[in-house]
Amino acid sequence: MSKKKLKVLLLSLLPLFLLGFLALRAFENSAAYYYTISEARAKDVSEQKLRIKGQLVEDSVTYNAGMPLLQFSLTDGQSHLRASYQGVLPDNFHHSEEVIMEGTFDSSGEFQVSKLMLQCPSKYEGEE
Amino acid sequence: MAYLGIILLYLACGSTILAIITGLLAIREKNGSKGALTARWSTLSTLAISLATLGLIVAFLSNDFAVAYVARHSARNLPLIYKVSALWAGQSGSLLLWLLVISLLTLGVQRDKESHRVGLGIVIDLVRLFFLLLLLFVTPPFELLADPPYDGSGLNPMLQSLGMVIHPPLLFVGFSGFLVPFALALTGLITRDDQAVWQERAVPWIRLSWLFLTAGIVTGGHWAYTELGWGGYWAWDPVENASLFPWLTSTALLHLAILPKEYRFKRIWSYGLIVLTYLLTIFATFLTRSGVLDSVHAFAGGVLGQIFLLVLVLLFVFCLALGWSRRKLLRLTDTQAGQGLSAAGTNILISSVLLLMLCAGVLFGTMFPLISRFFGAREVVLDASFFNQLSVPLFLAILFFMSAAPVLQDPMSIVRLLKRLWLPVLLASGVGAATANGAFALAAFGFGTHLPGLLVPSSTREWGAVLAHLGVLIMLVGITGSSLYVDDVFVSVEPGDTVVFGDYVLDYDGLSARYGSDRYTIGTTLAISKDSRERGTLRSEKTFWQGRNQPSTQVGIFSTLKEDIYLNLVGWENPAAQLHLQRFALVGWIWVGSWIVYLGMLVILCAQARQVRLWPKKTG
Known part of the structure; x- marks a missing residue:
């Protein structure tokens, strides 16, 4: 009886081990660390993939549709961060209150965005 | 119009409360007159809810910008169809629509006095009461503006799309439908009913809800594909993942349902998966409403997310305790259980475990920002590559067991089939990149094993199942092609x-x-x-x-x-x-495949309609 129970236990642990293995394997290179703009400026985080949230600084946006290359600054109220994104200007870019970006710092200290997220305008407004 | 709407919602709330009270009384009595009364109260509240929803639609159509919700989501020059769909462009309207869908779907259950006497109607009415209380006191849809504007602020252009008209209602129907199996499971355990009976009754509901949930997810993917900035048809966004969780568990549930009731693990797995599926639909709502995770589709946070989280935790504890206290009912004795493990049973069990692993893995990845924050470390977000690396092997394994299903009943036929299939498998392996080899080979294998069932099916239901499987394989080809090429x-x-x-x-x-x-x-x-x-x-x-x-x-x-x-x-x-x-x-294969999946499920639903009704009428 106890042998049978042990077997059942081992068998039910197998999927967990497998899942753990898969998750560990997948974890590499897919983690992005949350930093505020001030933190990112203060520390040396050149190698890591970061996720940074901030408000768009008005008049900081330049866009070259031919490349295409989008450059802008984000602020968290204290410090600014210049970022550049090689991609198409999203429709709701100027409109969005908050910009979330993922990427890394390049050698010149500019933030190279690999993924740009804007809060979808379908935003179900929170009611008080 | 707004006042009428508010009155109707109060009326619905009152009659739902009365239905619950008389329903509780009806359980005790013998002759069933209170059961009939309950059915009337319950139906009245559905009528009031329908009229209230209609009222809000009329407010949209007549540009009644005194209603705050209409002013926020509509404008005079909005095309007619989007004026109607603007109903679910915001939070309170979505909840109202969801409540309406629940009410209409379960109308047959509500009108049946027997259903109230066994407590089923009461569980459904409790859920409806929850929604009504939210609509009356948390996010009122008929809130009035003191100073109505001449024109509304309009519906965002991104939402003026056919996707917005179709996708949310399909998801709501899918989510709502799982309420009935959930209610059946709870009442079946509480009243110590014959477990096989309620599990049988849940099957058509599971199938119907799965069909709508699948269609909801696919249409959402199609919409995201045609809309810029949403990252293609599937981006592993938290909001997209949220709808995938109940889909994975209900897919396991769907397959468990075809096993005979003597199957040893059926009862406990069915109960667990039904509860899990329903709780995950609530969890999906929590994820989309709470704003705890960043999403391109984020619906900004509010108190609603917290309420849903609270309900989720309470329900989870309750279901766990109920299952534990009735564990004897969920276990089959050796005399009840049929012959140990069948080929199909083992296959479905393994696939269910794989589906649950997939669900757990994606859940873990989605919640990882919160998990990492909870453990004091810096918040860490996992991107799409995590989900792809985790899910692709699991999906391929699941699809392998799915493809092998038709040949597993007869152990020898797999050898015969492999002999016949070596050429297409070899050819498919030669096409394209290394990652695609497995997927294309698997699809070829699956097409081969399902072909006999497609041409000479043993029953209508089997034909539907084969169609659905073939649809999934066609989608596999499309997803592989469009991700890699x-x-x-x-x-x-x-x-x-x-x-x-x-x-x-x-x-x-x-x-x-x-x-x-x-x-x-x-x-x-x-x-x-x-x-x-x-x-x-x-x-x-x-x-x-x-x-x-x-x-x-x-x-x-x-x-x-x-x-x-x-x-x-x-x-x-x-x-x-x-x-x-x-x-x-090969993107087109995804959409073609999805239609074949729907068709397959419709065939199954039609085949079953001859045997069981969604709510079978009882005599007396």
């Missing part, structure tokens, strides 16, 4: 230029403009030809709205079964225009 170029063109892209030649003639009363549109139409024969046109345009600094871009998609050409008009500087061209291989 992608081309992407940016070009700058002047009128008269031609662009060669893949096998296609595109002619650029210049931009054209169109003016409306409150907007103007700049667009371009490219003639697309292949082998010097014109195949069609591709049009992409940007619309600029008066008073908004946000343009809306329409992409052009030229679709064939082999590939999609995706055109985005990026910008222009006279005389040049910048175009973004993308090619995705």
Whole structure:
């Protein structure tokens, strides 16, 4: 009886081990660390993939549709961060209150965005 | 109109409370007169809810901007169809629609007095009461503005799309439908009913809800594919994942349902999966409403998310305790259980475990920002590559067991089939990149094993199942192709230029403009030809709205079964225009496959309709 129970236990642990293995394997290179703009400026985080949230600084946006290359600054109220994104200007870019970006710092200290997220305008407004 | 709506919601709330009270009394009595009374109260509240929803629709259609919700989501010049769909563009309207869907879906249950006497109606009425309380006191849809504006603020252009009309209601029907199996499971355990009976009754509901949930997810993917900035048809966004969780568990549930009731693990697994599926639909709502995770589709946070979280935790504890206290009912004695493990049973059990692993893995990845924050470390977000690496092996394993299903009943036939299949498998393995080999080979294997069932099915139900499986395999081909074979170029063109892209030649003639009363549109139409024969046109345009600094871009998609050409008009500087061209291989297979899945499930539902009704009428 106890042998049978042990077997059942081992068998039910197998999927967990497998899942753990898969998750560990997948974890590499897919983690992005949350930093505020001030933190990112203060520390040396050149190698890591970061996720940074901030408000768009008005008049900081330049866009070259031919490349295409989008450059802008984000602020968290204290410090600014210049970022550049090689991609198409999203429709709701100027409109969005908050910009979330993922990427890394390049050698010149500019933030190279690999993924740009804007809060979808379908935003179900929170009611008080 | 607004006051009438509020009164109707109060009326619905009152009659639902009365239905619950009389329902509780009806459980005790013998003759069933209170059961009939309960049925009447319950039906009355559905009537009131329907009229209230109709009231809000009328408010939208008549531009009644005194209603705050209408003023926020509509405008005078909004096309008629979007005025109706604006009903679910916001939080309170979505809840109202969801409540309506629950009420209408369960109308048959509510009108049956027996259902109240066994407590089923009471569980459903409790859920409806929860929604009504939210609509009355947390997010009232009929809130009035003291100073109504002349015009509403309008519906965001991104939501003025067919996807917005179709996708949310389909999901709501899918989510709502799982309430009935959940209610059946709870009442079945509480009243110590014959477990096999309620589990049998849950089956049609599971199938119907699964069909709608699947359609909801696929139409959502299609919408995201045609909309810029949403990352394609599937981006592992938290909100997208949220709808996947209940889909994975209900897929396991769906297959468990076909096993005979003597199957040893059926009862406990059914109970667990039904509860899990329903709780995950609540969890999905929590994720989308709480704003705890970043999403491109985020619906900003509010108190609603917390309420749903609280309900979720309470229900989870309750279901666990109920299952534990009734564990004897969920276990089959050796005399009740049939012969140990069958080939189909083992296959389904393994697949269910794999589906649960997938669900747990994706859940872990989605919640990882919160998990990492909870453990004091810096918040860490996992991107799409995590989900792809985790899910692709699991999906392929699940699809392998699915493909093997038809040949597993007879152990020898797998050998015969492999002999027949070595050539297509070999050919498929030779096509394309290394990662695709497995997927294409698997699809070929699955097509082969399912072919006999397609041509000479043993029953209508089996034919439906085979169709659904084939649809999934076709989707597999589409998903593999469109993830791995992608081309992407940016070009700058002047009128008269031609662009060669893949096998296609595109002619650029210049931009054209169109003016409306409150907007103007700049667009371009490219003639697309292949082998010097014109195949069609591709049009992409940007619309600029008066008073908004946000343009809306329409992409052009030229679709064939082999590939999609995706055109985005990026910008222009006279005389040049910048175009973004993308090619995705085999995308069309995803949508074709999904229709075959729906068809298969419809066949199963029709086959079952002859045997069981969604709510079988009892005599007496």
